[in-house]
Amino acid sequence: MTILRSSHRLPAATPERGIPDATVARLPVYLRALNALIEQGTGTCSSNDLAAQAGVNPAKLRKDLSHLGSYGTRGVGYDVEYLSYQIAREIGQTQDWDVVIVGVGNLGSALSAYQGFSTRGIRVAALVDTSPERIGTEISGITVSALQDLTAIVAEREIAIGIIATPGEAAQKVADALVEAGITSILNFAPALVQVPEGVDVRKVDLSIELQILAYHEQRKAGLDKVVNG
Amino acid sequence: MTILRSSHRLPAATPERGIPDATVARLPVYLRALNALIEQGTGTCSSNDLAAQAGVNPAKLRKDLSHLGSYGTRGVGYDVEYLSYQIAREIGQTQDWDVVIVGVGNLGSALSAYQGFSTRGIRVAALVDTSPERIGTEISGITVSALQDLTAIVAEREIAIGIIATPGEAAQKVADALVEAGITSILNFAPALVQVPEGVDVRKVDLSIELQILAYHEQRKAGLDKVVNG
DNA sequence: CCTTGTGAAGCTGTTCACAGCC
DNA sequence: GGCTGTGAACAGCTTCACAAGG
Numbered sequence: 001m002t003i004l005r006s007s008h009r010l011p012a013a014t015p016e017r018g019i020p021d022a023t024v025a026r027l028p029v030y031l032r033a034l035n036a037l038i039e040q041g042t043g044t045c046s047s048n049d050l051a052a053q054a055g056v057n058p059a060k061l062r063k064d065l066s067h068l069g070s071y072g073t074r075g076v077g078y079d080v081e082y083l084s085y086q087i088a089r090e091i092g093q094t095q096d097w098d099v100v101i102v103g104v105g106n107l108g109s110a111l112s113a114y115q116g117f118s119t120r121g122i123r124v125a126a127l128v129d130t131s132p133e134r135i136g137t138e139i140s141g142i143t144v145s146a147l148q149d150l151t152a153i154v155a156e157r158e159i160a161i162g163i164i165a166t167p168g169e170a171a172q173k174v175a176d177a178l179v180e181a182g183i184t185s186i187l188n189f190a191p192a193l194v195q196v197p198e199g200v201d202v203r204k205v206d207l208s209i210e211l212q213i214l215a216y217h218e219q220r221k222a223g224l225d226k227v228v229n230g
Numbered sequence: 231m232t233i234l235r236s237s238h239r240l241p242a243a244t245p246e247r248g249i250p251d252a253t254v255a256r257l258p259v260y261l262r263a264l265n266a267l268i269e270q271g272t273g274t275c276s277s278n279d280l281a282a283q284a285g286v287n288p289a290k291l292r293k294d295l296s297h298l299g300s301y302g303t304r305g306v307g308y309d310v311e312y313l314s315y316q317i318a319r320e321i322g323q324t325q326d327w328d329v330v331i332v333g334v335g336n337l338g339s340a341l342s343a344y345q346g347f348s349t350r351g352i353r354v355a356a357l358v359d360t361s362p363e364r365i366g367t368e369i370s371g372i373t374v375s376a377l378q379d380l381t382a383i384v385a386e387r388e389i390a391i392g393i394i395a396t397p398g399e400a401a402q403k404v405a406d407a408l409v410e411a412g413i414t415s416i417l418n419f420a421p422a423l424v425q426v427p428e429g430v431d432v433r434k435v436d437l438s439i440e441l442q443i444l445a446y447h448e449q450r451k452a453g454l455d456k457v458v459n460g
Numbered sequence: 461c462c463t464t465g466t467g468a469a470g471c472t473g474t475t476c477a478c479a480g481c482c
Numbered sequence: 483g484g485c486t487g488t489g490a491a492c493a494g495c496t497t498c499a500c501a502a503g504g
Contacts, residue, residue: 020472020473021472021473022472022473022474023473024443024446025439025443027442027446028436028438028439028442028443029439032421046484046485046486047485047486047487048485054423055423057474057475059474059475059476059477060473060474060475062485062486062487062488063473063474063475063487063488065486065487066486066487066488070486070487072485072486072487073481073482073485073486074480074481074482074484074485074486074487075481075482075483075484075485075486076482076484076485076486077484077485077486078486090446091442091445091446091449092445092446092448092449093442093445097441097445097448099441105340106339106340106343106344107340107344109336109340110336110337110339110340111437113336114336114337114437115397116398116421116437116438117437117438117441120438120439120441120442121442121445122438122441122442122445160448161441161444161445161448163441167345168346184448184451185444185445185447185448186444187440187441187444191262191346193284193285199451201444201447201448203440203443203444205435205437205440206258207341207344207346207347207435208258208346208347208350208352209255209258209259209350210417210433210435211327211329211347211350211352211391211393211417212257212258212321212323212350212351212352213254213255213258213433214391214415214416214417214431214433215321215322215323215327215351215352215391215415216254216257216320216321216322217415217431218322218327218390218391218414218415218431219321219322221414221429250494250495251494251495252494252495252496253495276462276463276464277463277464277465278463287496287497289496289497289498289499290495290496290497292463292464292465292466293465293466293495293496293497295464295465296464296465296466300464300465302463302464302465303463303464303503303504304462304463304464304465304502304503304504305461305462305463305464305503305504306462306463306464306504307462307463307464308464
């Protein structure tokens with residue numbers, strides 16, 4: 001994963017709780033693990049149980065949770081439902097978040113139909129594209145709007161998060177349009193850097209790079225085989 | 231991004247060059263930036279130029295490159311083409327890598343059509359699914375095969391990298407099948423942990439989690455507004 | 461003079477190991 | 483006795499600042 005955060009950290013004087021980035025990135029994993037435990041009827045779990053379910057080291061899990069507060073009971077463990085609620089509250093998942101997807105090519109269309117969002121508090125509220133052939137068509141039950149309607153849509157539906165699913169060349173223009181429309185968090189799937197003003201968060205998911213990293217390790221494995229086997 | 235590497239690091243005695251993970255993840259970014267410079271006819275660039283193009287700190291760029299060797303000239307900078315070749319060689323991008331995608335729902339189909347792969351040395355060589363309705367159909371010019379043919383396909387085409395693009399429930403089964411077929415690197419898009427034997431690399435891309443992280447920061451911004459504005 | 465390459469410092473995140481508490 | 487919460491040690495990554503070298 002490639003991550004870029006552009007908003008600067010606030011001075012320590014502000015009443016920020018300051019949960020480390022690495023912890024924030026794992027909280028959704030814990031939440032998913034807890035929901036799995038709830039589903040199978042577990043009422044209480046130890047940090048060992050939950051860590052196993054989430055695929056992390058138990059000490060790390062406990063340290064992560066300690067940033068939210070003291071929600072466990074020594075000698076007993078964590079109340080699954082209670083902890084689940086506390087994490088959900090902390091990461092803002094007691095409400096649903098509307099997102100707008102810009103670019104309804106293959107990837108944008110796939111994202112608009114993605115089943116995994118709804119149970120994680122993500123709702124695809126609007127689709128936007130620039131292509132006249134796509135504007136007005138319906139994808140996953142949502143009518144595709146024109147890019148120039150973005151500001152109105154964002155304001156009307158109070159959307160805070162935008163997804164860029166365009167080719168790389170269009171990414172900066174789309175990012176500018178999103179910021180102009182009032183979006184303050186962007187998930188960028190385009191293989192390009194985007195510049196945004198301070199206060200706007202950008203995260204980047206680069207599909208090629210993930211595979212290139214795997215390819216690098218493959219190459220090393222192959223090279224080592226040669227060294228070892230002749 | 232959420233990343234899991236399951237292969238263990240090799241003992242220091244082996245002739246590994248030991249490029250740090252963080253550096254490996256950025257090399258493809260540099261390569262892309264260099265290709266952009268080549269395209270615009272730049273022959274030489276300083277670490278400042280390249281760092282700006284890639285969106286990183288110049289010192290970090292230089293340290294990253296220093297892990298590959300000494301490919302710059304003091305007082306001058308880097309020869310763009312030469313450096314591009316050296317990075318490409320290092321990350322194994324002088325060859326193409328065939329990948330197999332398992333699961334051709336919305337996401338799998340979008341990936342099979344993704345334009346960004348070919349220029350990065352990634353070639354989608356095969357598509358696999360379990361659904362009888364999908365098997366035999368053609369997607370992006372590739373005929374979808376049955377999961378039980380996976381081993382034959384992987385062997386015949388010498389595929390080393392597999393992509394899991396199924397729902398979470400199927401992920402572990404698919405991972406097992408991939409490993410059984412001889413795949414040693416997996417990119418997992420399913421919202422689930424997969425267990426693999428030692429020596430197999432797994433990277434995970436979780437679309438919901440990326441948005442949940444953004445939502446967390448949105449919530450904090452909203453909370454701070456309240457504190458500041460009333 | 462300019463820019464690379466790099467020791468050293470600083471920071472973030474992880475893991476250990478145990479005190480504290482039920 | 484058992485498990486949480488946490489200080490302290492550790493490991494990895496980033497940034498600084500400058501020596502080395504064209």
